[in-house]
Amino acid sequence: MIDLVVRGDAVVTPQGVGAFDLAIAGDRIVAVAAPGSLPVLDGARLIDATGKIVMPGGIDPHVHCKWFLPNPDGTAGLTDPPDIVSRAAVHGGTTTIIDFTRCSQGASVQDAIARREEDWKGHSACDYAQHLMVEGALPVTLFAQLAEAIQAGFPTVKIFTTDITPSRKGRMVDFGDIWEVFQVLAANGGVGVIHSEDNDIVMHMYGKLIREGRPEFVNLAEVHNTLSEDISFRRVIRLAEQVRGTALYMMHTSAASGVSAIREARARGVPIYGESLHQYMLYTNEDYRRPNGQIYHTYPSLKSVEDQAALWAGTLDGSINCVATDEICCTLKQKIQGARIDDTTGGNAGVEPRVALMYTEMVGRRGYSLSRFVDLVASNAAKLMGLYPRKGALAAGSDADICVLDPGDRRVIRAADLHEADYTPWEGRQMLAWPCLTMLRGKVVMEGGRFLGGLDDGRWQHRKVASEIISGPCL
Ligand SMILES: [Zn+2]
Numbered sequence: 211m212i213d214l215v216v217r218g219d220a221v222v223t224p225q226g227v228g229a230f231d232l233a234i235a236g237d238r239i240v241a242v243a244a245p246g247s248l249p250v251l252d253g254a255r256l257i258d259a260t261g262k263i264v265m266p267g268g269i270d271p272h273v274h275c276k277w278f279l280p281n282p283d284g285t286a287g288l289t290d291p292p293d294i295v296s297r298a299a300v301h302g303g304t305t306t307i308i309d310f311t312r313c314s315q316g317a318s319v320q321d322a323i324a325r326r327e328e329d330w331k332g333h334s335a336c337d338y339a340q341h342l343m344v345e346g347a348l349p350v351t352l353f354a355q356l357a358e359a360i361q362a363g364f365p366t367v368k369i370f371t372t373d374i375t376p377s378r379k380g381r382m383v384d385f386g387d388i389w390e391v392f393q394v395l396a397a398n399g400g401v402g403v404i405h406s407e408d409n410d411i412v413m414h415m416y417g418k419l420i421r422e423g424r425p426e427f428v429n430l431a432e433v434h435n436t437l438s439e440d441i442s443f444r445r446v447i448r449l450a451e452q453v454r455g456t457a458l459y460m461m462h463t464s465a466a467s468g469v470s471a472i473r474e475a476r477a478r479g480v481p482i483y484g485e486s487l488h489q490y491m492l493y494t495n496e497d498y499r500r501p502n503g504q505i506y507h508t509y510p511s512l513k514s515v516e517d518q519a520a521l522w523a524g525t526l527d528g529s530i531n532c533v534a535t536d537e538i539c540c541t542l543k544q545k546i547q548g549a550r551i552d553d554t555t556g557g558n559a560g561v562e563p564r565v566a567l568m569y570t571e572m573v574g575r576r577g578y579s580l581s582r583f584v585d586l587v588a589s590n591a592a593k594l595m596g597l598y599p600r601k602g603a604l605a606a607g608s609d610a611d612i613c614v615l616d617p618g619d620r621r622v623i624r625a626a627d628l629h630e631a632d633y634t635p636w637e638g639r640q641m642l643a644w645p646c647l648t649m650l651r652g653k654v655v656m657e658g659g660r661f662l663g664g665l666d667d668g669r670w671q672h673r674k675v676a677s678e679i680i681s682g683p684c685l
Pocket residue numbers: 272274536
């Protein structure tokens with residue numbers, strides 16, 4: 211029994227873009243058919259998306275909700291919870307977001323997972339999943355728990371190779387422990403999702419700039435620099451190559467040196483994939499000098515025009531596979547409260563405009579195909595994070611997670627019109643399309659800018675990464 215048909219003339223399917231009818235029964239797509247070839251029975255709704263773009267719902271594989279936010283005075287707060295971030299995601303055509311569970315926040319990994327689920331269950335308007343974050347000196351009991359969690363649907367493990375700032379000691383995992391985690395990943399079909407910077411270089415530069423009386427945040431690119439990304443990426447990759455079957459996803463790649471390290475490893479057959487962030491694609495360290503320049507920052511740091519060009523080139527040669535946000539949803543006051551290299555707030559608000567912004571930049575301004583754009587904002591994340599083809603595809607059997615983008619809606623982004631934070635790093639940007647409808651598992655949760663969903667719509671997603679992703683670079 212078909213409940214709903216979405217008819218479009220630019221429907222982005224895994225087989226290509228064209229005119230199709232998507233038939234939806236319950237929460238699934240049950241057929242992708244020639245227009246008009248399916249019977250739309252009484253009681254079924256026909257959504258006519260002619261002239262619009264029909265694509266899988268966006269997937270943001272890197273968001274932080276209800277997240278520890280250090281203040282410059284040493285106290286800490288929490289960023290906005292899933293209640294707000296997931297709703298903003300839905301407004302922007304994103305239907306799945308992946309956050310982080312800190313394994314240290316429980317008696318065991320399993321306990322930490324159960325506690326984190328309490329933050330999400332009944333608090334999310336979109337579907338969600340969790341990366342497992344390991345930090346600091348890893349207890350020997352952790353490895354067996356990680357293996358169990360990977361098998362239970364949490365196949366991605368976040369690892370830091372740096373403490374990021376001098377005040378955040380306790381995040382960095384040493385290379386011996388990373389080696390042990392890689393063995394667990396390889397044996398269980400997991401993927402290492404890495405925050406990779408060379409801690410020695412980064413901490414050396416903090417000391418040097420503070421000594422030289424140059425602690426202003428505009429100098430962040432000197433601290434979290436391209437040399438650090440070069441050395442650290444290559445060291446992590448070298449370690450992974452010693453543990454056969456270790457797949458890597460390099461989070462927030464920011465520099466040409468990182469892109470090169472990924473590209474060269476892929477040429478050797480290493481199963482490695484790159485993520486960059488929307489702000490790294492579109493801002494440089496020169497933007498730190500603009501008013502409230504902290505709003506463009508997230509760690510590691512914005513880099514040069516040349517680095518930015520390398521990130522874009524990476525989206526064409528396969529070394530950059532996903533564009534995420536590193537969402538940290540907080541107020542402008544919190545985002546700009548730190549103004550030093552060692553206390554500037556990281557992360558960025560952007561889960562809502564990400565899909566439209568990337569459509570504008572990729573399809574509108576750079577001539578990317580609709581398929582490549584959809585790969586970069588949805589399908590590749592689904593594949594790498596173990597959600598495909600349930601998510602990230604308009605295909606029979608897939609969840610009916612759909613974003614309809616309207617190229618007739620050429621709005622200018624204003625923070626006041628968005629549903630996250632009280633600022634946006636994209637203020638004043640002209641868009642070339644905007645989502646006019648979002649569907650989550652067959653339910654229309656946003657239409658014409660009106661939120662029609664609920665905070666109990668979102669479901670945790672069991673994930674399993676396909677063996678092709680792990681056996682070699684396949685995207
Ligand atoms: Zn992050």
